[in-house]
Amino acid sequence: MQPGKLSGKVALVTGATSGIGEATALALAAEGAHVAIAARRVRRLNDLAERIRQAGGEALPIETDVADEAQASEMVGRVLRECGRLDLLLNVAGVGVAAPFQNTTTAEYRQMVDVNILGVLYPIHAALPAMKRQGDGHIVIVSSGTGRYIHPSTVYSGTKHAISAIAESLRREIGKDWIRVTCIEPGAVKTEFTSRMREDVRKSVEQRLGDMEQLESEDIAAAILYAVTQPRRININILTLYPTQQA
Numbered sequence: 001m002q003p004g005k006l007s008g009k010v011a012l013v014t015g016a017t018s019g020i021g022e023a024t025a026l027a028l029a030a031e032g033a034h035v036a037i038a039a040r041r042v043r044r045l046n047d048l049a050e051r052i053r054q055a056g057g058e059a060l061p062i063e064t065d066v067a068d069e070a071q072a073s074e075m076v077g078r079v080l081r082e083c084g085r086l087d088l089l090l091n092v093a094g095v096g097v098a099a100p101f102q103n104t105t106t107a108e109y110r111q112m113v114d115v116n117i118l119g120v121l122y123p124i125h126a127a128l129p130a131m132k133r134q135g136d137g138h139i140v141i142v143s144s145g146t147g148r149y150i151h152p153s154t155v156y157s158g159t160k161h162a163i164s165a166i167a168e169s170l171r172r173e174i175g176k177d178w179i180r181v182t183c184i185e186p187g188a189v190k191t192e193f194t195s196r197m198r199e200d201v202r203k204s205v206e207q208r209l210g211d212m213e214q215l216e217s218e219d220i221a222a223a224i225l226y227a228v229t230q231p232r233r234i235n236i237n238i239l240t241l242y243p244t245q246q247a
């Protein structure tokens with residue numbers, strides 16, 4: 001493979017088994033990064049690793065539930081042990097029940113808080129000491145447009161507002177150590193995201209979106225690639241990308 005813009009870099013992508021995470025892993029690998037890929041579905045992780053290798057790239061699949069602190073910590077530990085460093089941490093894993101508060105169960109609140117907030121904080125906590133030692137690093141957090149504006153998805157929106165706020169505070173805290181933080185806030189993207197929701201919620205989301213042309217996962221991966229290939233002096237703070245027709 002020809003050297004790319006990320007040759008020599010080690011990246012860790014959570015939520016790599018579908019949608020935005022998968023597209024991001026492929027985009028980073030195509031630019032030469034050694035990509036560690038993490039999520040819970042092992043077969044999909046292994047398939048993706050194989051596709052990356054067949055294209056001439058390097059991949060390390062790591063089965064991980066990011067909402068489990070010990071697993072999140074071990075995921076980062078494995079990357080450091082097996083790849084020697086960690087340059088890019090891409091927190092893509094997320095779950096959502098895009099429903100009003102009164103149509104969301106307490107188990108669903110808990111899962112969204114666990115994955116969308118704690119599942120981002122644990123990997124960052126584990127990665128920061130190594131990035132500080134390296135004097136270099138970049139953390140990307142995939143939040144959502146619903147983390148900036150209000151859409152009818154009360155708890156999901158709340159978790160994404162929290163993580164967008166955390167991203168900006170963290171950026172201000174660790175930029176002096178040459179660690180960059182970028183928050184990505186997409187509108188509707190065509191992935192498996194809605195298909196994981198309860199049937200009534202999925203139907204109401206599909207009805208709301210209608211036949212609007214949604215973004216593709218590759219559109220978000222390209223935005224992430226843009227942010228992580230800037231010169232070191234530039235921190236892309238926030239990228240908000242919506243389908244042109246989405247209000």
Ligand SMILES: NC(=O)c1ccc[n+]([C@@H]2O[C@H](COP(=O)([O-])OP(=O)(O)OC[C@H]3O[C@@H](n4cnc5c(N)ncnc54)[C@H](OP(=O)(O)O)[C@@H]3O)[C@@H](O)[C@H]2O)c1
Nearest residue numbers: 015017018019020039040041065066093094189191192193
């Ligand atoms: N699609 C949209 O319209 C949209 C819009 C704005 C923001 N987003 C955000 O974009 C991110 C990616 O979503 P997507 O649209 O690409 O959806 P997706 O296709 O459903 O992908 C979600 C990914 O997260 C992983 N994941 C879920 N829970 C996990 C856990 N506990 N531990 C580890 N991995 C976990 C899933 O893998 P496993 O099931 O294999 O673990 C999967 O790889 C999410 O943070 C989402 O909130 C999506």
